Amino acid sequence: MTFVTRLAFEPTESTSLRTDYVTVFIDGQRFGLEIGSVRDVFMAGAVTKVPLAPPAVAGLINLRGRVVTAICMRKLLRLPAERPAPGAMVVGIERGGESFGFIVDSVGEVVSVMDGDCQPNPLNLDPRWASFSRGIHWLSEGLLVVLDIDAMLAPSALAPALPLARETEP
Amino acid sequence: MDEILRDFVTETADSIESVDRELVRLEQDPNDETILANIFRLVHTIKGTCGFLGLNRLESLSHAAETVMSQFREGKAVTTDAVDLILATVDRIKLILRSIEENAVEPDGDDGDLIRSLERTAGDVLPGSDDEIVDVSEPIALPEPELPAVAASKAANAENAPDAGLPKRRSSNAAQSQSIRVPIDTIESLMTMVSELVLTRNQLVEISRRAEYPEFKTALQRLSSVTAELQERVMKTRMQPISTAWQKLPRLVRDLCAELGKDIELELAGADTELDRQVLELVKDPFTHLIRNAADHGIEMPHERRRLGKSPRGTIRISAQHESGTISIDIADDGRGIDIGRVAAKAIERGLVTPAELERMTEERIARFIFEPGFSTMASVSHVSGRGVGMDVVRSNIELIGGSVDVRWTKGQGAVFTIKIPLTLAIVAALIIETAGQRFALPQSAVVELVQPLASAEHRLEKVRGSWLLRLRETQIPVVRLASILGIEDPQSAPTPQEGFVVVIKLGKRVFGLAVDAVFHTEEIVVKPLSGLLRSLSVFSGNTILGDGAVVLILDPNGILARLGDQTGQGRGERDETPRPRKRLHEEKSSFLVFRAGFGEAKAVSLAAVTRLEEVDMASIETVAGRKFIQYRGELIPIMQADEGMDLGSGIRPVLLFSDGQRTAGLVVDEIVDIVEDHFDVKPVGQMPGLLGTAVIRERATEVLDIGYWLASAHPDHPEGQAAGPAPRSRRIMLLEAAPFFRGMLAPVLKAAGYEVVALAEVDAAIGLLERGEPFDAIVADVEAPGRNGFDLAEELRAGHRLRQPPVIALSARGGSSVVDRARRLELADVVSKFDRPGLLDALAETLADAEALS
């Protein structure tokens, strides 16, 4: 299911900068995580649940002696989600000296795109998604939504919805 | 008052409190850019808003302060004088605000003095700090052409700022001593590596428990002791004397004297007491506040003191000392003590307590209200201690690191605030518990006792008005299920606290019980901080990786206590237990004698086994047939060494003499360290001859010697014994006990007596082994576990008519005629209390002797 409709292509300035993204799939939609931020891709294994934590925090994982805080992308995007299976795919990120892992449905390939081709978020993008997205790229395979990692790790992102967002959830 | 003005007063009051707090932090860390930016932004906002309301005094003051802050942000050195000056400005602003709040206008007054000082401070730096160049957050080149005239003139005014703009920590002249300077980062990374080493060592220990590999175990033993020693030494390097935190105090007290018009002398004792650097950092703020509090509220004005017959000069005495794993700091003053009447009145006024409840409270309990948020007994919160740091913040800061703060006083004569804090934070001994299918770690320092209510006659759980209470000797403590506090269990389907264990936790004077499903062992864990995303969860203080690789959350008893308060609606006031000596699950305290012998970590031996401690001249040792003896009371006593590699040398050395009534032997040691009463919780580290295992004694891993082994090896020719003596090693005993805790307690006892022990948790496993033809000389089985237990095993054995039926000894905690009857009907060999270890050994020896006699 795609969430955006293609708009008229807006001309952009061409720059010679390329960025590589690790692609992941969540509910059929392709997302991109900037490769510079990605440290690991691994299978979840045992996840220690953290009682009383925000719902998007799936738990803690022991990755070769490091404790990784696992975040369920589906929960973050308000999609239906189950408890992560030991075989679930996790993308490991380092931020602020801490290790995080985003649990995704599956991991795709690394794509290389021109920065200049990045389009702004479409207006009809779910506002919650939009707050995590830095823009989109049109790949031949489909739409790539570029994820803003800092936005996803902000405490407000993990908490219940802000009143400003356009949602019907209580 | 105009709505906007009211908003302004509220908003600015908040902001100025934040500035106050941040300034105190800035004093400790003058280089922290975040703090500088915060203060600047707050002051800037205040200045911005003043203009709209025509509040000129405030605008001028905040503008001058903002200028100074702006320079600090750009690298100018932050001096104590400058901070004092800004603090003074903050105070002035607060004064004006208060006046506005009351009168809706700015009061008349002249701030010229402050403003001039601020301008002077700002003027110290040459106006060379060019905005455009120094602000590194703006990477884009700035457009010069737009405003050429102004830029040029600014450039003309600019001089090159001296490089001394960036504040550097001045290092004091290195003493000509045998020491070197090491960057803090190096120590931190060393500490991290040692922690990793401890974790890996734990992993290996876990593996060795399952494998049978003697050479591995020897090497592991050595690794273990080296790790422990390394751990200790690295932790020592992180230790700093508490005098580091005391440096600013004399000046602080002097300033306070000037400000309050009092005369106070400061005495410091125990300055050499050392504590971990990290702990030291965390304790500086609360410390400072308690001093301010003593000066402000405690010590009276000189004339009042004279009137009371006291010396006009008051004294604040600070003393620090070590106390088994913690540091205890007393802040004592000879002032007015605590006026309980006023505290009580204020507590009622603040709605913290009702008069009815107050009636039933002890004075100590009432005094603790001063630690409640928003509490203050002075008619007007003075500038000095009202500086945005309340007693409640003091208490929570200290409790955050696992410490406690309390107060005692004598009315009219003075008060003593006592802070207790742990020596170090990084590696702690923790009890591993399980509830609702998940394991957690609980710092051992908070645990005083473990109770198994079902198994214990004297500890009864009762439900009173919807809450569970545990009767613990003469008191009652509230009990709550850990799983329900964590919200991981449906209260309807949860097991009651009766089934399972209750971990009794003590924090300061507060005692409560935590009901869990299972209790495993104690492990030395490395505390890793929780992710920033989870740090607001007060019930957890961090996480760790256990020896088996599982990530386990570390519980924070303070956080649990807070939630307990929410749950039971009792606030922080559970029943207080008057201090009593620590007692453990089984009545007997185990005493250990801790000593050093040879290389490696400390060793210990059960004190009960030690007959005497003698000083022996090594020269008097006689060697007969290759073995060493000494003459002692007309007898020849064999002498052993704890480590073969030890060189006995000459001179006088301490010798521990052991005896079991029949045989006596001596063990040469290097030095006696201590005699400790501790929990008998020996972790077996494989089958090392001579060692029962490792115990955590005073938070250090200590080898516990197996006396039986030493006695046996000292008397190889001794004929095999009767009841009192240890049995020969060939006797194989099956121990069937579902509770890991009791298994852990009894298995070593049997092993120490010389038996080979196979410990099992389940009846089916036991039957399986027996079916396979595994030989056992006797079975010792618990008969009280719910589900299948020793009785069921005995029934199966009888029904099977097996040829070899080992005799079964029943283990019971509660006893009672029904147990004895059933045992008799099943023709069990004996019934013994789980806590009667000598009794168990006697019964076992008798049973085996009978069995032999029959065969």
Next chain:
Amino acid sequence: MKYCLVIDDSAVIRKVSRRILESLDFEIAEATDGREALVSCEARMPEGIIVDWSMPEMDGYDFIKALRRMPGGERPKVIFCATDNDVGTIARAMHAGADEYIMKPFDKEIMTLKFQQAGLL
């Protein structure tokens, strides 16, 4: 009616701005920092924005830069609040994409003038 967003971490200033602007017949929304402001613009892009430069989370410069990168972000007229005549500050703001600057404290007269200069009135 034209729609204007006021961004400042001080409730006092937001209130004062609201009073002035509502009397000039603008519909007002408020935000306390840059991040919140961006979310608000995403939901509905205003015609005019008044932004302070010193805010927690995300300051004025970063906000303006982020705003101009958004779809439709080039449309609002951004009026930037400065508290002193520091040329460097003002120049930086203009470079980041502000249209006008206004000095604090401002009143209705000053605001009217600036809004006219910006083409909002």
